Amino acid sequence: MSDELGEQSPLLQSGDGVTPKRSASRDEDATSLLDWYLSKNEQRLDETNVGERLPYSDYSSIDFLHDLVKDSARLRFLRRRPGLRFKLISLLDQASGWIAAAIIGTLTACVAFLVDVAQASVSDWKFGYCSSNPLLSRQSCCAGKTPLLKINDLTSELDNLCESYVLWSEAYTPAFAIYVSFALLFGLLASGVTLLTKRSLPTAAQAPHSEAFSDDTPRPTPTGKVMYMAAGSGIPEIKTILSGFVIPGFLNLKVLVVKAIGAVFAVSTGMCLGKEGPFVHISTCVGYIVAGIFPKYRHNGRKMREMLSAACASGLSVAFGAPIGGVLFSYEEISTHFPRKVLLRAFLCSLCAAVVLKALNPTGTGKLVLFETKYGTPYEPQHYLVFIVLGLAGGVFGGLFCKLNLLWSRWFRGFPFVKRYPVLETCLIVLATTLLQFPNPLIRETGDEVVKNLFVDCNDGAARTAWICKMEAKEGNAYVGWLVYGVLTKLVLTIVTFGVKVPSGVIIPALDGGALFGRLLGQWVTSISPGIFALVGAGAFLAGVSRMTISLAVIMFELTGEVEYITPCMVAILIAKWTADAISAEGVYDVAQTVLGHPFMDLESSMQIVQLQDGCVDDLIPPQQTMDEITVVVPASGVSRQVLEKKRRQLQDRGLMDAGLVLVDEKNMLQGYLAQGELDFGLGTLGQLYPEDAEVRLFDGASETDLDLSVLVDRTPLTILSGAPLEYALEMFAKLGLRYLIINEEGSGKVLGVVIRKRLVAYLDQIKHE
Template sequence: MVKSHTSVDEQALASSTVGERLAYNDYTTIDWLHDLVKDSYRLRNIHNKKNLKGKSLALFDASSGWIAAAVIGALTACVAYLVDVAAATVSDWKLGHCTTNPFYTREACCASSTSASEPATSCPDFKTWGDEYAASFGVYVAFALAFGLVSAGVTMLTKGALPSANTSDSGDTEAVAGKTMYMAAGSGIPEIKTILGGFVIPDFLSLKVLVVKAVGAVFAVSTGMCLGKEGPFVHISTCVGYLVANFFPKYRDNERKMREMLSAACAAGLSVAFGAPIGGVLFSYEEISTYFPRKVLWRAFLCSAVAAMVLKELNPTGTGKLVLFETNYGTSYSAVHYLVFVVLGIAGGIFGGVFCKLNFLWSKTFRKYAIIKNHPVFEVFLIVLATALLQYPNPLIREPGDMIIKTLLVDCRTENSAESWVCQNEAREDGNWGYVGWLVYGTLAKLVLTIITFGIKVPSGVIIPALDAGALFGRLLGQYVGGISPGIFAMVGAAAFLAGVSRMTLSLCVIMFELTGELDYVLPHMVAILVAKWVADSLGKEGVYDLAQNVLGHPFLDLDHSLGYIQMADVLVEELIPPEHTMEQITIHVPATNKVKREVLQEKLVQLESRGLMDAGLVLVQNNNILQGYLAEGELSFGLRKLGELYPKDAEVRLLGNAEEGEFDLSSFVDRTPMSVCAKAPMEYAVEMFGKLGLRHLMVTEEGTGRLVGVIIKKRLVAYLDGLKHG
């Protein structure tokens, strides 16, 4: 019965001081230290076998991480290819259809007869739905609404209920059931950050969610809403990483090792989204991962490279190149242009800061109305309708987000740019105020629509809309800077606006030159990105993904931001000691026999379960409250209800010491070396210990005597820090 619930590696820990553990429950905190020790037992067991079989197993174990990374990269590229091709085709159905092949994109359909940058009406093989403006407008809106309903409909299939932490008046952190979550909704990046930070979210990386995310992203992008598929690609690649890693026992049976592979998989997601393999690795390191040792960096590098190579061979864009928005401006910038790049950075920081604040406010107000909260498909319908009505009249933002960027980055001095609508308007000698008006209108529309769109219940990301808004503003500013292509400022403006929204720096700079192939413009990107981050941070320290975590209520210990609040608060660890009645419920006074009555443990288990904290447990003390060990709720429940079936109801349960044959023994599940800290220690100690060591729980002892006075679990610390941020 024990073997059916615990792995061989876990059973090997039964006689050690850290104790045997079961698999983690849903929405609980993993114990990074315990999983480290568990992996050490596994490695010693493999390398102690000196025969040929043992050496072969050791070789396979050492190479399994590289094999898994390569497979994840290849499979992610295959999924990305299908999504890219399907999204491009379905999106063009709003405008018309290809007479030679209905599954061709407009660009592919017109490639043999005319430039893809020309309006659809100039391509003989691509037929629009009507010659009149009103008819085309109506069909556009109808298709957009249909695509939005399909995307929202499939997303509803991933609905799940999770517990959520809540703080009572007594200061104790309780968990309440009924938190609804749509696993495939949004970009998935806030949830992935939560998972990589050490929490378990059930079914979030399942095959079902992967399929729904891919299908939903195709139709969500095709609506024309201010969202992109780049964020969902990161979720998709992480799902692929989880599914592949489960075929390897060292990842399947160890949550710490699993998160190493998931961090590598994240890199593949952005690699295929932008054709930016190096930027993908840096994005995983800078923006998503909490734990990123050097070996994870190497495997992420391989995973991202394989994903980029496979995608290049599949060639979803038809160009045969990995660079999505290749440009060649030729002319270099001068010193005076740094002032323009600084202005773009300031504008990007203001845009990002305003966007984060207003989107957070929108999520906390509008989405709390019952009709919106209980009917998320209705919200999607309203936003698709508003988006279609606002974007269709503007020729610059009528296209999908990636096509908008491609249009705005055009260099009008090249030979093949004469047919571009942007270049035609910029070349007019009778004034281009109408064109300037469309640029202003597009920038403001993107800001407003992105604010109300991000967070709706369809697969969606914020990267492309932020790039669109920045490119529009940069092109607008470039109209008033002579002697240099306005496309340069569109490119730098796109980076600045995304930096303001996401607070990315190094990874974003690399992504931009991989995205455009313009290595000469790294310095302008660096200037604009740094200025944008400084300005945005002055308006609010948290980026869009951090705020999304707060809105969604996921437990996440943000060490960088948390320490700042703690340093300003000047508090001690004793601030987090649970109330006296809570300590009575979770404390077991173990007598000298090291055994307690079964009914005492059963009563304690009922009290733990009634509080709903699946991360909680019982602390064992002896001899005037001296700490002896910690028994987590999951192991206690398993021991009493599964193993307990083999013993009489009045049997005493051994919790400490060496068991004799026939005894009801739970001592193998007890962690006899839990980490502890003095109650009078600065709160920074507790934050650093939870953040750097990945603790699940921390014992608090009295100054001078060493008596146990409290227990802190990670979720309680997170709830306390959230109170400091928003209190």
């Protein structure tokens, strides 16, 4: 049983695998699908009688349709049983989804509270400490106290200072050195704990008596893809899981704890990353752990993924204080299966997370809104021209970011020393970040503080003492220079940082770049507050990077509480998406999936690819050798166990852990399908009770001496004709969540082939990059 989602699959994941390009010591980081080639071991396989191999050998998949039938059988059993006991059990079963959603939201908020408070305190240690309580952040230490009036090289550029907060040094150079030292220390800690989650995905073991290799031929040692489970935002992996694939160990308690601790230190370094993406991963881990308590989720991959979709909403809810935006984010950006009941449970989960987080009050403001603003100045029709410019700039930023980050990941992270020593890469990026950001007061602090400072309205009397407002009140071009420097620095540093082996997200850096550019543009539009353009620019830049639309517009509203500026944000977001799509078809999470090599099939984008092809389903038929290996002619007398053992070994030699055997009669007419997991269970576990020469019955009519595997056979596999359009197969896989589909010949109905999900995904990847 998988320890990731509880799927009952005795042979965990390896599929039909072409291995991504590796170095001599096996690349620890999955490379682009474009770089695939056959390893020496796989070339040796090709010289034998072993059939073809497909990509994604380290992943297995679930069958949504079969899980639906399994859940229906469970419900019928509960509701047809008489008595009060089963009536109560049935009622509890119906309420379990709502109970789980509420618990997930509550626990996610508790974890977010701890991360927020710890990160605020740790990041401020780069500047100084609170003399009354070193564990307090600068804001908490100085809350309600008289502001510090003394001005020197450093305090003139830091807000919220008081006598209780002691700077390490008031001189610029020593403060700079201490800042860099603490950032490097935090980078080491963040990367060090992330390495604790290094894990190889399961892969197929060679059969002990494989016929694919002679006695004097060295057999390849199966090694799965190496992943750092807590690295990155986790969103590409979650999208892969929710689409029906399995990544064992990605959502366990260890990853949750490491992700939370690593995010605290990673954000505290000041690198161009945020904790909002990791919050989505953390909430999904909480969802998996909580839902695993309930048997109906623990033993059903489809039901589990429904709860994980709801859990994702609470992650963004606590990240931005945006409960509605969190629900829409899960629907628009992450989930592939989102029925109405999932929407309602995501709503409850996100609501509970927001309520609990507001009560815990990690920011000390008593408000859920993270960057509350009250500009009070309405925009005029001519300002739409500025909003359009912000949208265009955001689209260019996002499109360039996606292209350049992909190139950077392939080039820089292709060096052996970077692959071998990910901590070194982190330290180099931390050093470059601190050296570039500390001299600029606008981007010296962490990303969320940068956004908060740039959104400020200098017309508000309480905000006029802020450093930004003081600079805008002065005459001269120094402040404009800091803004230009900040935009360029954020673009470069975000490109090289995204993908580093620490918990990290790209949402806050994109908001930073957009807010800086919007504030810069606002220096020449004096009729309204430049903070308004910072707000709209932040949304535009994030739209260009992530390609979010509806959910982002709602998030920007919930983030600031500014209802009046929803329309400008919508204009800029839509233009940014159009512009970014024209430059780069893939958003940041799609690029990450390409770099990491995770399988994913999005119906909308995949359909656009298929519609450009003049092909049909017979393009997906496996080679004849493969079909010979996976086809079993089942006579009326039963199948010899030796025949099935041979077929089983052939599947193992090819790594087809996600495949199975097509059962036909003497006329090659379909009789059923036996998945490899069930085949291994039947021959390995059940077969121990029977002699080696026992007949195997795959259909009804088994005697006491026969090994009966009929209960493991799918007698009604879905089929499609070979001449059907490719769009038919894509719709069936995407909307029904199939694991396999049988291809029949037109007219005769004879079996021509079988398509597994990995074959379809690999085919889509191939034609996409042709």
